[in-house]
Amino acid sequence: MTAEIFDRGYRQYTGERSGVGGAMRTLIKHSVKRSLGLGRPARFKIVPIAIILFAFTPAVVFVGIAALIPEAIGDEFLPTYAEYYAFIVTTLYLFAAFIAPDLLCTDRRTGMLGVYLASPLDRRTYLIAKALAVAIMLGIVTIGPPLFLMIALAFEGSGPDGFLGTLDVGARIIAAGAMMSTVYTAISFAVSASTERSGAATAGTLGLLVGSTALVNITADNTDVSENIRLGSLLELPTELAFRIHGEVGEWQPDDISTVSMSLAVVAIVGLSTAWVWSRYGPLLVRR
Amino acid sequence: MMETLVSAEAVAKSYGNFSALSDVSFTISSGVTGLLGANGTGKTTLLGMMLGLHQVSGGTLTVLGVDPFTDGHQIRARMGYAPEHHTLPGDVRAADFVHHVAELHGLPPREAKTRASDALWLVGLGEERFRPMGTMSTGQRQRVKLAQAIAHDPALVLLDEPTDGLDPEQREDMLRLIRTVATTFEISVVLSSHLLDEVERVCDAAVIIGDGRTLASGSLDSLRGTGADVVVEVGTVQEAGQLGAALERRAVGHRIAGRSVVIRGDDDSVFDLTRDLCVEAEISIHRLNRRRLSLEDVYLERAS
Structure with a gap:
């Protein structure tokens, strides 16, 4: 026996509504899923999966080697936490350059921004939710692999000592990862807020990162200006600060460029980027 | 309410x-x-x-x-x-x-x-x-x-x-x-x-x-609402012209649109005059009523 529904009717909804917080959670969830290509055709899954694989593969390999043949590798075989960023920094740039444009430019180009702003979200909460989504995605790359590395170092016998040591290293990993995610989220947001074209924003983000670094290094290497000019290198600054967060020293010497200067430069980059994004979205008339 | x-x-x-x-x-x-x-x-x-x-x-x-x-x-x-x-x-x-x-x-x-x-x-x-x-x-x-x-x-x-x-x-x-x-x-x-x-x-x-x-x-x-005009629809375009001419002679404001004549004013005297003129000229009346405004009329009227 078969049944057929002839009239699905229309039901009133009398339950609770989740308000602004719920709308932000929904937007974050939706944006993360979109960035991962979930619910989208296969071609949209290629870039995020490849980038995550590139970021995690070295760490997973290190864990495997350290677990299976710990005696065959010396104490110097595994990289330090900060050194590991060298493995993932390129994937991080690419991730930042692809995700933010896809999430921001597409909404403006397709008019989805108008649909979002007709919900309990406003410009501020919309941008916060989008920024959190991008930061979460970048956090997968900046925080996840170093946590794997901590496991590998533990197998090797050079991991953190005891519960407090583990907490300390864990906190540094999260702080460094969150800092890098925040900086690259801010930069890619600033570029994405300047155009409706995702491709242009991706190229612009990569161009800004590479261009600033090239310009700063050429100037620093060929003139007598202060070494602090290197703070303008958007590729190197977050990685160098990550070294300091882990208590290590990278290419930049503390005598030349202090940790305080680096921290202030990061705050300035995030602040300027935020101000730029707001200046673009604040007066924006919602497209019909 | x-x-x-x-x-x-x-x-x-x-x-x-x-x-x-x-x-x-x-x-x-x-x-x-x-x-x-x-x-x-x-x-x-x-x-x-x-x-x-x-x-x-x-x-x-x-x-x-x-x-x-x-x-x-x-x-x-x-x-x-x-x-x-x-x-x-x-x-x-x-x-x-x-x-x-x-x-x-x-x-x-x-x-x-x-x-x-x-x-x-x-x-x-x-x-x-x-x-x-x-x-x-x-x-x-x-x-x-x-x-x-x-x-x-x-x-x-x-x-x-x-x-x-x-x-x-x-x-x-x-x-x-x-x-x-x-x-x-x-x-x-x-x-x-x-x-x-x-x-x-x-x-x-x-x-x-x-x-x-x-x-x-x-x-x-x-x-x-109801318009300020009277509309009379007559049998033919020629009859509309005849009625228009009769109204012209009495200096009554009007305009002709096909078989319809829109006459300015909506009080009873306009209805009486229209009826009398049509009887006099043997013009057949198909419809005689106050003109109902369309939204377009309202819009054009207010916009102007």
Whole structure:
């Protein structure tokens, strides 16, 4: 026996509504899923999966080697936490350059921004939710692999000592990862807020990162200006600060460029980027 | 008594030196209300202010009893909005899109999913709901926009040019759907349009905007009212000409339109004179009544 529904009717909804917080959670969830290509055709899954694989593969390999043949590798075989960023920094740039444009430019180009702003979200909460989504995605790359590395170092016998040591290293990993995610989220947001074209924003983000670094290094290497000019290198600054967060020293010497200067430069980059994004979205008339 | 959903009192909106709206006053009650005006007269600005996206520069605007700018998130949770543009994300399936928007408006995920599916069935896209929106026709995308606007059971829905880009048959279907939303689903609708006949057919009331101010507002019956003229329809065009000539001789203002003659004035003496002239010239009268104004007449009259 078969049944057929002839009239699905229309039901009133009398339950609770989740308000602004719920709308932000929904937007974050939706944006993360979109960035991962979930619910989208296969071609949209290629870039995020490849980038995550590139970021995690070295760490997973290190864990495997350290677990299976710990005696065959010396104490110097595994990289330090900060050194590991060298493995993932390129994937991080690419991730930042692809995700933010896809999430921001597409909404403006397709008019989805108008649909979002007709919900309990406003410009501020919309941008916060989008920024959190991008930061979460970048956090997968900046925080996840170093946590794997901590496991590998533990197998090797050079991991953190005891519960407090583990907490300390864990906190540094999260702080460094969150800092890098925040900086690259801010930069890619600033570029994405300047155009409706995702491709242009991706190229612009990569161009800004590479261009600033090239310009700063050429100037620093060929003139007598202060070494602090290197703070303008958007590729190197977050990685160098990550070294300091882990208590290590990278290419930049503390005598030349202090940790305080680096921290202030990061705050300035995030602040300027935020101000730029707001200046673009604040007066924006919602497209019909 | 009908509930007042939107109330505007001397609302103004300016961007720098440019004044988009200068003096807009109206009330919108339950049912379907048309927001009429030529392109560029500030309809979308007004919709934006109703959604709390723009602050009024002057006057008072309340939506669902509160100030939409200061309490925008509360209002928007209970409002639906279908934008005019057709460029929704092409790679997203209609069901996912409607589900997402319903969740944004505060519905729990499971409820949002069920209602998204129901809403798409109700607008006639049940079988098409898992298709990416980029593969849909303009008519189908207009229906998706309507579905996302009603899926979360709003108290008020704002539809911006919902028949834009539709062929006549699709337009008929969309207007029928809008009427169903108001009458069967009991969701009040504000329909922004520059098409007068569309508003006349589907709306209970209208707000007409022009030159940044309200030209007219109220129920369609009160707006159209009864005209100040008498219309007499005679048997032939020649008879219309004869009657016109007789009126000319008596210096009575009139104009001829085919077999109809529109005579200025609507008191009983005009009826008597028309009857007498027709009897005298042996002109057959097919219809004699006061002229009922169309919305277009009202618009043109107020705009001029």
